[in-house]
Amino acid sequence: MTRPKNQGNSQPRWLFPFVVTVIFCLSVLPLGRLAVTGIVSAMQGGAHQLLSDPALWQAVYDTLTTSFFGMIAAVVLGGGFALLLTLFDVRGKAALGFLFMLPTMIPPQVTALSWIGMTGPSSTLLKALGLAPPLGSPQPLYSIGGIALLYGVQNAALVYLSLRAGLLALPRDGVEAARLSGASSWQVLKDVILPLSLPGFAAGAAIAFVSCVGNFGIPAILGIPASIYTLPTLIYSKFSSFGPGTFADVSLLSAMIAILSVAGLAVEERVLRGRDYRVIGLSGQVAVFRLGSWRWFAEIALWLTILIILVMPLTALVASSLAPAYGVPLSSSTATIQAYEEILFRQTVTRTAFTNSVTLSLTTAFGLLAATVLTGYFLVRGRSRFAPVIAALAEIPYALPGIVLAVAFILVFAAPVPVIGVSIYGTIWIILITYFSSFFAVSLKPVMSAFRQLDPSLEEAARLSGARFGRRLADILVPLVAPAAGASVILVFLIACNELTISALLWSAGTQTLGVVIYNLDDSGSFNLASALSVLVVFMVVVMMLVLELMAKRLPKGVVPWRS
Amino acid sequence: MAKLILNSLSKSFETGGRPAVNGLSLTVREGGFLALLGPSGCGKTTVLRMIAGFEQPTEGSILLGERLLADASEMVPPEHRNMAMVFQSYALWPHMSVAENVGYPLKVRGISGEKRQRKVKDALSAVRLESYADRQPADLSGGQRQRVALARCLVTEPDVVLLDEPLANLDRHLRQEMEETFREFHARSGATMIYVTHDQAEAMALATDVAVMSEGRLLQVAAPEEIYASPDGRLVGGLIGQGAILSLPSPDGDRRLLDWPAMQSLLSTREIGQGNDPVADILVRPQDVEIAAEGVAVSVLSVLFEGERYALRLALADGQTLRAFSRRSVKVGDTLTVIIRSAWRL
Numbered sequence: 040m041t042r043p044k045n046q047g048n049s050q051p052r053w054l055f056p057f058v059v060t061v062i063f064c065l066s067v068l069p070l071g072r073l074a075v076t077g078i079v080s081a082m083q084g085g086a087h088q089l090l091s092d093p094a095l096w097q098a099v100y101d102t103l104t105t106s107f108f109g110m111i112a113a114v115v116l117g118g119g120f121a122l123l124l125t126l127f128d129v130r131g132k133a134a135l136g137f138l139f140m141l142p143t144m145i146p147p148q149v150t151a152l153s154w155i156g157m158t159g160p161s162s163t164l165l166k167a168l169g170l171a172p173p174l175g176s177p178q179p180l181y182s183i184g185g186i187a188l189l190y191g192v193q194n195a196a197l198v199y200l201s202l203r204a205g206l207l208a209l210p211r212d213g214v215e216a217a218r219l220s221g222a223s224s225w226q227v228l229k230d231v232i233l234p235l236s237l238p239g240f241a242a243g244a245a246i247a248f249v250s251c252v253g254n255f256g257i258p259a260i261l262g263i264p265a266s267i268y269t270l271p272t273l274i275y276s277k278f279s280s281f282g283p284g285t286f287a288d289v290s291l292l293s294a295m296i297a298i299l300s301v302a303g304l305a306v307e308e309r310v311l312r313g314r315d316y317r318v319i320g321l322s323g324q325v326a327v328f329r330l331g332s333w334r335w336f337a338e339i340a341l342w343l344t345i346l347i348i349l350v351m352p353l354t355a356l357v358a359s360s361l362a363p364a365y366g367v368p369l370s371s372s373t374a375t376i377q378a379y380e381e382i383l384f385r386q387t388v389t390r391t392a393f394t395n396s397v398t399l400s401l402t403t404a405f406g407l408l409a410a411t412v413l414t415g416y417f418l419v420r421g422r423s424r425f426a427p428v429i430a431a432l433a434e435i436p437y438a439l440p441g442i443v444l445a446v447a448f449i450l451v452f453a454a455p456v457p458v459i460g461v462s463i464y465g466t467i468w469i470i471l472i473t474y475f476s477s478f479f480a481v482s483l484k485p486v487m488s489a490f491r492q493l494d495p496s497l498e499e500a501a502r503l504s505g506a507r508f509g510r511r512l513a514d515i516l517v518p519l520v521a522p523a524a525g526a527s528v529i530l531v532f533l534i535a536c537n538e539l540t541i542s543a544l545l546w547s548a549g550t551q552t553l554g555v556v557i558y559n560l561d562d563s564g565s566f567n568l569a570s571a572l573s574v575l576v577v578f579m580v581v582v583m584m585l586v587l588e589l590m591a592k593r594l595p596k597g598v599v600p601w602r603s
Numbered sequence: 604m605a606k607l608i609l610n611s612l613s614k615s616f617e618t619g620g621r622p623a624v625n626g627l628s629l630t631v632r633e634g635g636f637l638a639l640l641g642p643s644g645c646g647k648t649t650v651l652r653m654i655a656g657f658e659q660p661t662e663g664s665i666l667l668g669e670r671l672l673a674d675a676s677e678m679v680p681p682e683h684r685n686m687a688m689v690f691q692s693y694a695l696w697p698h699m700s701v702a703e704n705v706g707y708p709l710k711v712r713g714i715s716g717e718k719r720q721r722k723v724k725d726a727l728s729a730v731r732l733e734s735y736a737d738r739q740p741a742d743l744s745g746g747q748r749q750r751v752a753l754a755r756c757l758v759t760e761p762d763v764v765l766l767d768e769p770l771a772n773l774d775r776h777l778r779q780e781m782e783e784t785f786r787e788f789h790a791r792s793g794a795t796m797i798y799v800t801h802d803q804a805e806a807m808a809l810a811t812d813v814a815v816m817s818e819g820r821l822l823q824v825a826a827p828e829e830i831y832a833s834p835d836g837r838l839v840g841g842l843i844g845q846g847a848i849l850s851l852p853s854p855d856g857d858r859r860l861l862d863w864p865a866m867q868s869l870l871s872t873r874e875i876g877q878g879n880d881p882v883a884d885i886l887v888r889p890q891d892v893e894i895a896a897e898g899v900a901v902s903v904l905s906v907l908f909e910g911e912r913y914a915l916r917l918a919l920a921d922g923q924t925l926r927a928f929s930r931r932s933v934k935v936g937d938t939l940t941v942i943i944r945s946a947w948r949l
Contacts, residue, residue, distance in 0.1 A: 497694050504687075504711055505685075518698045
């Protein structure tokens with residue numbers, strides 16, 4: 040009989056080293072490498088030239104202004120939706136909530152393309168309707184304001200979710216007590232509900248700000264034609280004109296983005312902690328106010344917003360994809376599906392991109408699942424002192440903008456991998472490992488909430504039945520967390536398939552992803568092909584979100600991000 | 604099979620505070636049915652989990668016969684202990700049918716085909732659930748789930764069966780039925796059984812031995828009748844039976860069982876002695892307090908109608924309370940005289 044040491048703990052001895060290795064490779068190593076390069080180049084004075092470049096400070100200024108106004112737009116949109124849908128007796132809440140989430144899940148470059156298709160002199164949709172401004176008038180979205188507006192549309196759902204979570208936690212009896220004290224609906228809203236929901240507002244605004252700072256797709260499509268650069272697009276352009284100082288420059292630029300993001304996240308952390316009113320009493324029951332005769336007005340306003348931020352841009356996108364060429368008016372006689380034939384059957388680059396994106400996303404989703412099931416088990420069941428540190432390190436890569444992570448992995452893999460001497464820079468492998476790092480937290484979260492809900496005695500019963508760890512994992516644990524694991528796979532697939540920021544920096548010939556091809560097609564003027572590909576991507580996003588929506592009832596709370 | 608020995612077992616958790624289990628020594632004889640009785644938070648579940656192998660003792664050791672199961676430095680993992688456990692939550696695997704749940708320990712041991720089916724069938728018929736083999740646990744009632752959990756224990760002929768408050772989630776009627784099933788199960792399997800409960804009636808009804816715990820320490824181990832008749836110390840006395848404990852002057856000699864004349868003299872010397880004498884704790888059970896024409900005077904503090912009788916709380920002249928039963932109704936504030944037929948010095 041073997042008597043291994045310290046087996047009161049249910050974990051095999053290899054689990055802790057395994058988890059530490061995974062977290063080290065995906066989080067500590069790339070971010071550490073980035074920090075070291077940044078500090079070294081700053082100390083060697085390489086920073087001086089970069090910091091004295093007025094283009095840099097213009098980019099910082101533009102990043103901050105677009106992100107700030109984008110945040111304001113997101114707060115107005117998301118806050119309005121959250122308040123109306125959560126607190127008032129509006130009809131069709133489920134449909135409105137789902138549709139409001141869509142712009143966030145649609146890739147940013149697709150959002151940008153669809154809005155371009157909706158405005159400006161060449162808009163196919165406006166031309167078909169006879170509303171297009173005269174030729175030669177400027178495209179209004181190629182501006183700071185345009186970028187900020189789309190940031191707001193893209194990130195409104197983040198504010199919505201954060202505020203809604205806070206509002207759902209409000210106590211109904213607190214509201215009822217205020218009512219009995221004689222307060223009118225308006226006074227209750229002003230004196231009780233809004234002060235209590237302030238942390239949700241602030242946290243949502245902070246997340247939206249961070250997300251704007253790291254956004255690449257929107258400023259790449261809207262900003263570069265007007266020579267407006269944000270920090271992520273500046274990094275991209277530095278890589279395009281590769282020179283001896285590029286690594287040092289981009290590591291400093293990434294560090295700047297990272298600092299801005301960390302500052303934003305720190306604000307979120309602080310407001311959520313500092314203004315954490317202990318909500319006492321029955322929570323989870325939402326106070327529903329009657330709008331009375333204002334209900335029609337509110338409903339029309341909500342649906343009108345959905346029309347403007349979602350339906351019209353997507354209609355414009357479809358119209359652009361059906362037009363024979365950019366700028367040609369669309370009518371029943373000119374409409375053609377030639378663009379779809381082109382991207383699906385003729386262009387090898389789009390087919391390669393489909394294959395690459397699907398392969399990368401599937402490999403990331405399933406590969407990560409294997410790692411996150413073990414990590415999630417370790418974090419939830421383990422009694423390790425290091426668990427909180429490991430959990431935090433697992434979160435950081437996802438919290439940071441993808442561009443920072445991409446730069447970090449370029450720095451790690453620019454030289455051949457030591458010992459085996461193979462260089463993976465420029466291959467699909469570097470994209471894969473960056474995806475692993477970036478989406479680790481996305482994959483981990485559903486699995487962890489499933490493990491938390493699992494009664495530990497189910498596993499203990501299997502131990503007493505004589506099952507060793509591998510056996511328990513296969514027979515008991517994995518089948519029981521399977522629904523959440525399925526959701527995790529779909530979520531990662533969804534996000535990875537639409538991703539542009541990481542692959543924009545890491546692709547090379549033959550390793551294009553869907554995001555990169557959409558961007559390149561637009562860049563080379565094939566607007567109808569880019570639109571057609573975008574339509575297919577949006578279709579895929581909607582289908583996968585619907586699958587998750589249908590699964591939601593069988594999943595632990597918090598797994599499907601837009602269900603609360 | 605062999606006896607299970609717990610040797611000055613202690614367990615402290617990293618969170619600090621007093622140890623959950625403190626220097627507990629106990630021997631469970633082979634084939635015995637031991638009830639671990641104590642209030643919640645007394646450490647009884649921690650003892651059970653150490654026996655199962657889910658927790659490692661910080662001091663002391665656990666032996667099954669000659670075989671060392673655990674001490675502070677090494678331990679046999681639960682999967683190699685040949686034990687079985689019925690959990691408070693039943694711990695049935697929701698994704699497996701009843702037969703798969705029961706057959707899982709056999710599957711893990713590599714027993715398959717005909718032999719496994721026969722054993723599963725035997726185990727299910729022992730708990731009268733043969734016809735439920737293909738159901739899912741979610742389709743069963745609480746009592747049926749409990750019986751499936753029991754069948755799962757039965758199927759591998761374990762050395763030790765552990766039961767963690769298995770009746771806590773069942774209603775009163777089902778409890779009696781399940782108590783019967785447990786007794787049957789014990790007689791039939793001959794396994795050593797350890798049963799954790801906070802319900803003294805359950806412990807008395809089921810076990811061959813009762814161990815009383817409080818604050819991580821073992822207070823007394825004895826057969827149910829013995830522990831009821833002669834509890835040791837104030838804590839055990841308070842926990843077993845519904846008795847009241849009186850502080851009275853120490854009786855002479857080392858007699859512990861006191862009759863009415865002895866009690867009468869204690870009650871009367873108390874009034875003279877004014878508390879200078881050594882004080883003893885005397886346990887008086889309600890069924891031994893008899894309302895009579897003469898005796899010691901008490902006033903009625905509260906009356907509770909329980910259906911078959913009235914339960915009274917009575918106050919002695921100095922304010923100490925007694926509990927008693929009465930066939931007829933009395934009023935709060937009335938003065939009665941009672942005789943104490945029998946009492947036990949703790």
